[in-house]
Amino acid sequence: MSDKILGIHHITAIAGQAQCNYDFYTKVLGLRLVKKTVNFDDPGTYHFYYGNENGSPGTILTFFPWTFVKRGTAGTGMATGIGYSVPAGSLDFWTNRFKENNIKHEQILERFGEILLPFQDPDGLQLNLIISGKEDTRQPWETDEVKKDTATKGFHSITLTLRDMKPTAKVLTDIFGYKLLAQEGNSYRFITDAVDNAAIVDIIEDANGKPGVGAGGTNHHVAFRVKNEEVLMAFREKVAAFGLNITPKIDRNYFFSLYFREPGGVLFEIATDNPGFDADEAVNELGTHLKLPAQYETRRSEIEKMLPELAK
Ligand code: ZN
Numbered sequence: 001m002s003d004k005i006l007g008i009h010h011i012t013a014i015a016g017q018a019q020c021n022y023d024f025y026t027k028v029l030g031l032r033l034v035k036k037t038v039n040f041d042d043p044g045t046y047h048f049y050y051g052n053e054n055g056s057p058g059t060i061l062t063f064f065p066w067t068f069v070k071r072g073t074a075g076t077g078m079a080t081g082i083g084y085s086v087p088a089g090s091l092d093f094w095t096n097r098f099k100e101n102n103i104k105h106e107q108i109l110e111r112f113g114e115i116l117l118p119f120q121d122p123d124g125l126q127l128n129l130i131i132s133g134k135e136d137t138r139q140p141w142e143t144d145e146v147k148k149d150t151a152t153k154g155f156h157s158i159t160l161t162l163r164d165m166k167p168t169a170k171v172l173t174d175i176f177g178y179k180l181l182a183q184e185g186n187s188y189r190f191i192t193d194a195v196d197n198a199a200i201v202d203i204i205e206d207a208n209g210k211p212g213v214g215a216g217g218t219n220h221h222v223a224f225r226v227k228n229e230e231v232l233m234a235f236r237e238k239v240a241a242f243g244l245n246i247t248p249k250i251d252r253n254y255f256f257s258l259y260f261r262e263p264g265g266v267l268f269e270i271a272t273d274n275p276g277f278d279a280d281e282a283v284n285e286l287g288t289h290l291k292l293p294a295q296y297e298t299r300r301s302e303i304e305k306m307l308p309e310l311a312k
Contacts, residue, residue: 002227004194005176008155009225009271010060016123016216018065018308025050030146033287044306052141055277057225058198059154072215077265079219081159082127085136090150091117124217130156157200165205167263223269
């Protein structure tokens with residue numbers, strides 16, 4: 001199994017104000033900030049990673065917060081819905097919590113036999129809390145306000161919206177080892193049996209849908225998980241043999257990555273489990289220091305001045 005794609009590794013989106021993003025994800029949603037670093041290509045911008053206690057692959061949602069970013073529009077050629085797995089019976093808690101915190105949410109609905117609560121973060125990013133039809137034994141991160149019986153356990157799924165699902169489905173099935181599990185109208189559910197969780201990709205086919213505009217409140221890319229660099233490079237060969245352009249291996253400090261744009265327009269990444277988020281911080285201190293990659297360490301004081309202040 002270890003030479004397979006192991007579901008979702010992380011999802012990266014674009015946010016507006018850093019403080020607003022931090023407050024929503026750590027306080028309202030109750031995630032742990034597991035790494036506070038900078039955008040490696042633009043060190044005046046933070047890169048936040050939120051996840052469970054250890055920052056396990058399959059729990060990690062990351063943001064580039066740009067204070068003055070315009071709001072984007074979700075649409076075709078984009079990941080349009082982030083699904084978190086939550087415990088059975090928790091959706092009343094979440095509905096009340098979203099009401100109390102003025103978080104936009106919709107009515108609870110059913111999809112593929114599972115119930116979900118759609119909501120939007122303060123920048124308009126679409127997320128869903130989903131009661132998985134399959135038991136999810138992952139241990140959640142707990143806070144004073146979001147306890148184990150309600151807390152998110154990590155990803156359930158990612159939803160892609162595409163004009164034509166077929167070319168993307170082919171990447172999922174022929175390269176990534178996913179299978180079509182079910183179809184409901186124009187929604188298709190793909191799943192891999194290589195892992196128990198974060199194993200689902202839903203595709204909504206919208207032939208006449210407007211292309212998404214990437215900016216604040218939209219997803220930037222979806223990263224799929226592999227065990228190590230050897231498997232990563234084997235997938236590089238497979239993607240290239242499929243006729244798609246793919247980057248060389250890139251060191252992201254906490255994982256190694258490859259990027260390619262799938263035929264439907266979504267930026268895909270493949271990322272390794274190693275070395276993990278405890279590579280430069282102890283597990284009990286994750287997210288508490290500003291961590292910089294080696295190339296920026298000499299510019300630390302300058303970079304710290306450029307970054308917006310972040311209150312706990
Ligand atoms: Zn990424």
